[in-house]
Amino acid sequence: MQPVEHPKSLNEVTADKIRNAIVEGELALGAKLSEQRLADLLGVSRSPVRDALAALQAEGLVVISPKRGSFVFTPDSHVVDELCEHRVILETAAVRLGITRNPSELTRQLAASCDAMQSALDAGDPHGYTRADHQFHNAIIESADNRALAKSYVLMISPLKALRTHLFTIMTENTDRSLSEHHLVLNAVRDKDPDRAISLLSAHVGHLAEAFRANLSTSQDGKISPATLEA
Amino acid sequence: MQPVEHPKSLNEVTADKIRNAIVEGELALGAKLSEQRLADLLGVSRSPVRDALAALQAEGLVVISPKRGSFVFTPDSHVVDELCEHRVILETAAVRLGITRNPSELTRQLAASCDAMQSALDAGDPHGYTRADHQFHNAIIESADNRALAKSYVLMISPLKALRTHLFTIMTENTDRSLSEHHLVLNAVRDKDPDRAISLLSAHVGHLAEAFRANLSTSQDGKISPATLEA
DNA sequence: AAGCACCATCTACCATGTCAGATGTTCTTG
DNA sequence: CAAGAACATCTGACATGGTAGATGGTGCTT
Numbered sequence: 062m063q064p065v066e067h068p069k070s071l072n073e074v075t076a077d078k079i080r081n082a083i084v085e086g087e088l089a090l091g092a093k094l095s096e097q098r099l100a101d102l103l104g105v106s107r108s109p110v111r112d113a114l115a116a117l118q119a120e121g122l123v124v125i126s127p128k129r130g131s132f133v134f135t136p137d138s139h140v141v142d143e144l145c146e147h148r149v150i151l152e153t154a155a156v157r158l159g160i161t162r163n164p165s166e167l168t169r170q171l172a173a174s175c176d177a178m179q180s181a182l183d184a185g186d187p188h189g190y191t192r193a194d195h196q197f198h199n200a201i202i203e204s205a206d207n208r209a210l211a212k213s214y215v216l217m218i219s220p221l222k223a224l225r226t227h228l229f230t231i232m233t234e235n236t237d238r239s240l241s242e243h244h245l246v247l248n249a250v251r252d253k254d255p256d257r258a259i260s261l262l263s264a265h266v267g268h269l270a271e272a273f274r275a276n277l278s279t280s281q282d283g284k285i286s287p288a289t290l291e292a
Numbered sequence: 293m294q295p296v297e298h299p300k301s302l303n304e305v306t307a308d309k310i311r312n313a314i315v316e317g318e319l320a321l322g323a324k325l326s327e328q329r330l331a332d333l334l335g336v337s338r339s340p341v342r343d344a345l346a347a348l349q350a351e352g353l354v355v356i357s358p359k360r361g362s363f364v365f366t367p368d369s370h371v372v373d374e375l376c377e378h379r380v381i382l383e384t385a386a387v388r389l390g391i392t393r394n395p396s397e398l399t400r401q402l403a404a405s406c407d408a409m410q411s412a413l414d415a416g417d418p419h420g421y422t423r424a425d426h427q428f429h430n431a432i433i434e435s436a437d438n439r440a441l442a443k444s445y446v447l448m449i450s451p452l453k454a455l456r457t458h459l460f461t462i463m464t465e466n467t468d469r470s471l472s473e474h475h476l477v478l479n480a481v482r483d484k485d486p487d488r489a490i491s492l493l494s495a496h497v498g499h500l501a502e503a504f505r506a507n508l509s510t511s512q513d514g515k516i517s518p519a520t521l522e523a
Numbered sequence: 524a525a526g527c528a529c530c531a532t533c534t535a536c537c538a539t540g541t542c543a544g545a546t547g548t549t550c551t552t553g
Numbered sequence: 554c555a556a557g558a559a560c561a562t563c564t565g566a567c568a569t570g571g572t573a574g575a576t577g578g579t580g581c582t583t
Contacts, residue, residue: 067358070358070566071566072566072567095534097533097534097535106567106568107535107568108567108568109567111535112343112567116350121440125535126534126575127298127534127536127574128535128573128575129535129575130534130535130575140440143438144440146389146438147440150381150385151381154381154385207374207377207378209352209374209375209448210374210378212447213444213448216443216444217444301536302536303537326565327565328563337537337539338565339536339537340537340538342565342566343536343537357545358544358545358565359543359565359566360545360564361545361563361564361565362565
């Protein structure tokens with residue numbers, strides 16, 4: 062049996078709910094967040110909400126303006142470029158380590174993720190495709206077996222996940238190319254060719270950055286309709 | 293004149309004080325931290341202390357055990373290896389970007405840091421040497437001109453800074469080799485040779501990791517005497 | 524009508540109170 | 554004397570209250 066079973070603190074579940082609401086698009090980019098209002102919506106006190114917002118600020122999902130209010134982050138094409146560049150740095154370093162350390166496990170995970178992407182595409186399930194995509198890149202990070210690196214990645218990727226949801230609502234992205242690029246990376250990993258994998262991965266994330274830039278310049282502002290937080 | 297002058301929130305100054313106390317060695321590794329005791333020592337309420345501890349936990353300097361207490365982090369040779377590996381990843385990526393983006397400014401900063409190290413060494417000022425060392429590596433990160441990367445670096449480097457203070461109290465480290473290694477990196481940057489700079493930088497941080505491992509295995513636990521927090 | 528001072532209102536910041544869980548000690552019991 | 558139960562105490566989790574600062578509107582002044 063498992064060692065313990067620690068119920069998540071109210072603090073954590075609150076942070077999870079708010080993060081989810083932002084990433085899933087229930088809260089518009091730049092939307093105003095009030096400690097009091099969120100506390101009322103979630104049925105908790107202001108304390109856990111305050112802690113949660115502070116944690117989300119560290120993740121880059123929320124910006125807190127002293128005495129003025131908390132707001133969902135607003136994308137900025139320069140910041141998005143920085144995030145993508147950082148992402149490339151972490152993923153390429155991770156894939157090199159992963160190919161060195163446990164190539165077979167990494168290959169297995171990437172293949173499974175590619176299959177999941179294909180299935181989601183066949184089923185016309187964009188949400189499932191996104192999940193499989195995240196799973197693919199997460200497998201790369203995990204394969205490096207370095208918690209410090211993984212922590213950095215998690216702290217950096219949330220805004221990008223949110224942007225994907227907010228900008229690609231109508232499935233603007235080219236999933237066919239995306240899928241084939243994933244397969245190319247998989248093959249490079251299978252061949253234990255880190256340099257090729259890195260090159261392909263860089264190009265892949267670069268294409269994502271391009272898509273972000275294109276959609277950011279057209280939409281100008283995140284004007285997705287705000288929605289309520291679900292229990 | 294400057295746009296504004298926002299006084300730091302009590303929250304931040306509290307976090308700064310506690311962080312400083314840990315990094316400077318005033319608080320022993322693994323020392324027990326009580327919200328109440330810290331609040332009394334610093335003359336503030338428990339709220340800012342609580343927020344500060346949460347922030348420091350995100351930095352890896354503090355671990356909070358629910359309902360049990362907060363403690364200064366305790367080093368673990370495996371975790372230290374991971375931190376150093378992560379550090380190499382970020383610094384090597386940064387130096388490559390820096391050489392591409394603004395090599396002259398980077399060269400200037402690195403040269404200045406090397407001079408400061410030399411001066412500190414001549415003056416027998418280990419604390420000054422450490423500061424110059426941090427300045428050197430920070431210049432590399434800043435040169436990449438990527439805030440996301442810089443944020444990751446800051447969040448990762450604090451425990452390493454603290455370890456340096458706690459483990460190298462008697463100046464165990466080989467400052468002569470360290471200085472020469474810094475100069476080699478400087479020369480590679482001056483020559484705009486990213487591959488050589490990366491190789492040298494990896495070796496340099498690798499030596500640091502070795503030193504950490506050596507001292508960790510001998511001391512087994514951080515038993516530096518605890519001290520009071522200064523105003 | 525334009526500009527400015529005043530004020531109602533909203534915000535996060537910080538202080539304090541209350542409570543349940545974790546721990547160390549003492550007392551009881553075999 | 555050993556082992557376990559009951560208790561006192563310490564901790565952080567969470568709730569709530571008070572306050573300074575920021576904002577937006579209103580009415581007065583010119």
